Amino acid sequence: MIGIILISIGTFFEEISDSIGKFKVNNHDESSFTMAFLSLFWGAIFFTLVSIFKNDAFIFKFASLPTFSIRVVLEVIQTYISVLAIVGADRSTYSFVRSITIPLLLIVDLLLGYKVGFLPIVGIFIIMAALVTLFLNKGIKKNGIGFVIFSAVNAVITISLFKYDITHFNSIAAEQLIITLILLTVFIVLSLFKAQENPFLFLKQPIFFLQSFSVGIGGVIESFGYNYGAASIMTAVKRSSAILWSLLSGKVFFKENKLILKFVIFILLLSGLVLLSI
Numbered sequence: 301m302i303g304i305i306l307i308s309i310g311t312f313f314e315e316i317s318d319s320i321g322k323f324k325v326n327n328h329d330e331s332s333f334t335m336a337f338l339s340l341f342w343g344a345i346f347f348t349l350v351s352i353f354k355n356d357a358f359i360f361k362f363a364s365l366p367t368f369s370i371r372v373v374l375e376v377i378q379t380y381i382s383v384l385a386i387v388g389a390d391r392s393t394y395s396f397v398r399s400i401t402i403p404l405l406l407i408v409d410l411l412l413g414y415k416v417g418f419l420p421i422v423g424i425f426i427i428m429a430a431l432v433t434l435f436l437n438k439g440i441k442k443n444g445i446g447f448v449i450f451s452a453v454n455a456v457i458t459i460s461l462f463k464y465d466i467t468h469f470n471s472i473a474a475e476q477l478i479i480t481l482i483l484l485t486v487f488i489v490l491s492l493f494k495a496q497e498n499p500f501l502f503l504k505q506p507i508f509f510l511q512s513f514s515v516g517i518g519g520v521i522e523s524f525g526y527n528y529g530a531a532s533i534m535t536a537v538k539r540s541s542a543i544l545w546s547l548l549s550g551k552v553f554f555k556e557n558k559l560i561l562k563f564v565i566f567i568l569l570l571s572g573l574v575l576l577s578i
Contacts, residue, residue: 303528306521308541313518315545318386318394319553320511325387331495332383334502335511337487340379340480341503342516347477357473364469368478371461375479376486378458382451388444391550392562395543396434397445398452399569402536403427405456423575430568434561463526472523536573543569 321335330338351358385394403424465475491499502508526534543566 303525303534304537306525306528307534307537310518310520310522310525311538311541312545313514313521315391315542315549317511317515317518318546319391319549320507320514321383322387322391323553324508324511325383330502330508331491331497332380332387333487333490333495334497334499335387336379336383337484337491337499338502338508338512339383339515339519340484340487341499341512343519344477344480344484346516346520347473347480350473351477354473357471358477359471360474360478361469364465364475367461367465368470368475371458371465372479372482374454374458374461375483378451378454379483379487381447381454385444385447385451389448390441390443391546392543393441393443393445394448395539395546396431396562396565396569397448398455399427399539399543399573400431400449401452401455401459402539402573404453405459408456408460419575423572426572426575427569430565430572433568434565466527472527476520476523540566540570540573 317339321330321338324330325332325335389397406420406424462475466472488499491497503512522538525537528534547562547566
């Protein structure tokens with residue numbers, strides 16, 4: 301229950317940040333590189349503080365380097381593609397399509413030798429049927445959908461690597477802090493030299509400060525939520541709550557259509573996600 305609450309709260313804060321970022325990038329008030337930087341900044345601050353002030357919070361084992369190095373590369377790609385997906389796709393489309401991460405994670409669990417019952421398999425079919433229904437009724441727009449699909453599939457790998465590392469080698473704070481610092485460095489360089497923007501100056505403006513702080517605290521809360529359950533279950537909670545928040549923001553702020561249809565599909569997806577978690 302604690303994990304479910306933490307991840308639901310985390311996705312709420314992330315929706316605030318994503319909505320602001322989508323609006324600002326589309327209006328050319330910031331680049332996608334700066335949006336990526338802002339999404340990472342406060343996470344680095346929070347994990348640094350945890351590592352300093354909490355006893356035994358920072359544990360990093362060199363034995364994790366093979367999996368950790370792979371995750372670094374994939375996280376750089378994931379962060380940039382996710383920004384493009386957020387900016388290019390409708391909010392509801394983004395969240396709906398990314399729900400395919402859950403069935404794919406379940407397949408990974410099967411390949412790793414975990415036993416999966418009949419109900420989770422039924423859940424997979426419900427999720428896929430719901431998404432197909434939404435697509436056939438033109439509830440999913442094609443804008444940016446390629447980026448969304450890539451980020452959904454790549455997330456299967458990055459989440460699995462994250463869960464493996466914190467289970468066998470590193471603490472959450474150490475794993476996330478090092479990853480975040482590497483990502484920050486990459487996007488600071490891209491913002492300065494490719495987009496000709498100083499990303500630190502954006503933090504002085506209240507709206508960009510809110511954008512950055514919201515995703516920072518949301519990501520921290522979610523990371524600790526993953527420690528209370530299996531990756532597939534916690535990701536199911538993340539995706540379902542993200543869909544709900546995106547439906548609300550899509551309707552209120554971006555005037556997206558077919559809200560009733562999307563809400564019905566959300567109920568179907570939620571049913572499938574619940575079955576996956578059993």
